[in-house]
Amino acid sequence: MIKKGLFSKMVATFTLIISISFIIIATFLSYWFEGYYFQQRKAQINSESGIIGKAAVEYLEGDISSYRLREILTYIGNYLATDIWLLDNYGYVYSVSNDKQKKLIEKQVFTNELEELRKGNSVEKRGAYGNIFVVPVHTYGMPIFYNGTFKGAIVMHTSINEIRGPLKKVYEIIWASAVLAIIASCFVIYYFSQRIIIRPLAQINYVADKISKGEVDKRVNINSKDEIGALAESFNSMADSLEKIENNRREFISNVSHEIRSPITSIKGFVSGMLDGIIPKEKERYYLGIVYKEIQRLTRLVNDLLDLSAIEAGEFNLRIEELELNEFIRLSVIKFETKIKDKKINVNVCLDDEDLFVAADRDRLVQIITNLLDNAIKYVNEGGNVKINTTKRGKKAYVSIFNDGPCISEQDLKKIWQRFYKEDKARSSKVSTGLGLPIVRSILTKLGEDIWVENVKNKGVKFTFTLTLI
Ligand SMILES: Nc1ncnc2c1ncn2[C@@H]1O[C@H](COP(=O)(O)OP(=O)(O)OP(=O)(O)O)[C@@H](O)[C@H]1O
Ligand SMILES: [Mg+2]
The missing domain is CATH 1.10.287.130 (Signal transduction histidine kinase, dimerisation/phosphotransfer (DHp) domain)
Known part of the structure; x- marks a missing residue:
């Protein structure tokens, strides 16, 4: 699907580009070629006009016959592939190179142009010529002067098709090379598009398909720098x-x-x-x-x-209200009274002197403190110490819960926040699920607060979290 689509689009684009450039080249070339060809023609005609002019004067002087003059005209006309007329000083035709145009003799063909010729300038025209030439011709007229007096003019008509003949050949060559270029570029496009785009895309497609079917370990192997x-x-x-x-x-x-x-x-x-x-x-x-x-x-x-x-999932709507932190902590500690007594733990609650009003959700705050206290009491040594501290710094209240006991190993420090992670699987499996800390951290993250854990060297573990003061 991809292969066909991309390839044909690229080929279409390239064909268009190549065609446009060849059309531009052909236009310029034909323009230049036509100009060049006419230039050549004019040079040729100019060089022949000397002979014609001389013959015309000789004829007018009565030195040669009209037959001989026509012979000369016919010869040169054939040689240059043009029709040549000779006009007298009033614009009347008196000799033609092509027998078919004999009926023009004694007719006036130039009137306006005569002025120019009389001044010694040549005239040039393009297009159909009255009813004499149906196909467009290139007309070129030159004056004949003899001893300084105007003796008429030589007019030559070259069929533009005559000029266009060779041009057609050039067009053919241009189009043939355009077609060749298009075919060659098809091959190049095919090769490169396969290598650069189509094959990599197909690979990505293939792997995406595999992944969507559950093979999530599949990867694409493309190292191009594009x-x-x-x-x-x-x-x-x-x-x-x-x-x-x-x-x-x-x-x-x-x-x-x-x-x-x-x-x-x-x-x-x-x-x-x-x-x-x-x-x-x-x-x-x-x-x-x-x-x-x-x-x-x-x-x-x-x-x-x-x-x-x-x-x-963010489905939890936190009901943020103003809560007094110290009071909350006192109440939470009381809930653990039996456990504290059973384990003979020495609990040291050291709260900030002032009331700490924080912005939090009541139930969630209870959950946070309960989970952390539960851990502290669970992991503290028999008869050990648990210390709870609140302080105020800037706009934040800091709550830390410390317990005596073995430190958490360096690698476990990161893992304890993962769901179901339990450090000592054997000991805690009965009572723990390993969801306590992940819940605490998710709630605090939702509240925009922070929590971290640190080992107090050779003594125990301290969890600290922040809350925003009101
Ligand atoms: N105060 C602490 N002292 C030492 N280790 C702790 C402390 N709190 C947590 N840990 C370690 O982090 C692990 C994860 O704690 P977390 O509260 O998530 O789970 P849990 O207490 O094992 O189970 P749950 O809280 O679901 O009953 C614990 O298993 C324990 O190894
Ligand atoms: Mg716990």
């Missing part, structure tokens, strides 16, 4: 990001399925155990408790996923 090369390059980078998205999607689905499968498997196992009677009646309550926890975990997972996809 626009097609640039197209191939951007095509490849588009394919790269498509591949990345596709891989993310696959990984995401496998992660989600994996996370959902384990609670479902255990729920299924316990429930079927109870139904089959393998689990004794008195233990049913205990196992129901486990099943309930698994269901809670599933619910949390599904809610987290829905939240995350809603935030990322």
Whole structure:
């Protein structure tokens, strides 16, 4: 499809260009050629006019017969392929070279032009000549002077077709070479368009088709330094990001399925155990408790996923209001009281003296602080310290949450923001999904805020995020 379309368009364009240039060349050439030919003709006629003029004078003087004069005229007329007339000083014809024009003898053919001739100038005309010459002729008249007196004129008519004959030959040559040039350029165009445009485009097309069918690892291999090369390059980078998205999607689905499968498997196992009677009646309550926890975990997972996809799809309408940050933090810490006591954690809340009014969405802010506190409490050592800090700097409030414990390795520092990423898979698999931090970061990004993590050397980990003060 592409091949035929582009090629025929290019051939049409080139044919047009070649034809136009050849027409221009032919026009110029014929113009020049005609001028040149007439010039040559005039020179020839001028050189012959001496002989004719002499013969005319001899005739007028009575030295030669009219027969002899006509003989001379006929001879020269044939030789130059022109019709020659001799006029007397009143413009009357008295001799012609061509027998067919004998009836013109004794007729006056020149009147107006006679004045010019009398002055010694030659006259020149082009076009049909009365009813004598139907086809256009080139007429050239020269005066004859003898001893200083005007003795009449020589008039020569050359058929313009006579001149155009050789010109036709030139045209034929021009057109033949135009056709040859068009054929040759077809071959050249075919070769180059194949190499430069058609084959690369076909390759891009082929790869695009493959990618659309799911083979996202396919790339085009074009290294030219032109626009097609640039197209191939951007095509490849588009394919790269498509591949990345596709891989993310696959990984995401496998992660989600994996996370959902384990609670479902255990729920299924316990429930079927109870139904089959393998689990004794008195233990049913205990196992129901486990099943309930698994269901809670599933619910949390599904809610987290829905939240995350809603935030990322931009379907989340943040209800921004004025919130007092310190108060929020106090309330959030209280929610974790039991966990804090269980783990014997020492929580140190150090809040800014002033009230910090920030612009945020109430529920989302709770989610951020809860997720970060949950992590701190989860990853802090038994009996360790958790420190929560708020400060004001410029137009921003900074909230940092620190906990004692092992530092996060350099490579994990970037990965912890990815969905489903858990540093220690064995330890946290039961309680974690690895969606906490991605949710926190998505919300903060939506709010136009920032969050980062740093290792406090040999002590622990500190997460800090910003909020805008009102
Ligand atoms: N305060 C922290 N101290 C040490 N490591 C942390 C801390 N917070 C997060 N991490 C690391 O980052 C990983 C990702 O945290 P994230 O909150 O996203 O998931 P999670 O806590 O494992 O699961 P979820 O929050 O969904 O229950 C954690 O598994 C942990 O390895
Ligand atoms: Mg977490």
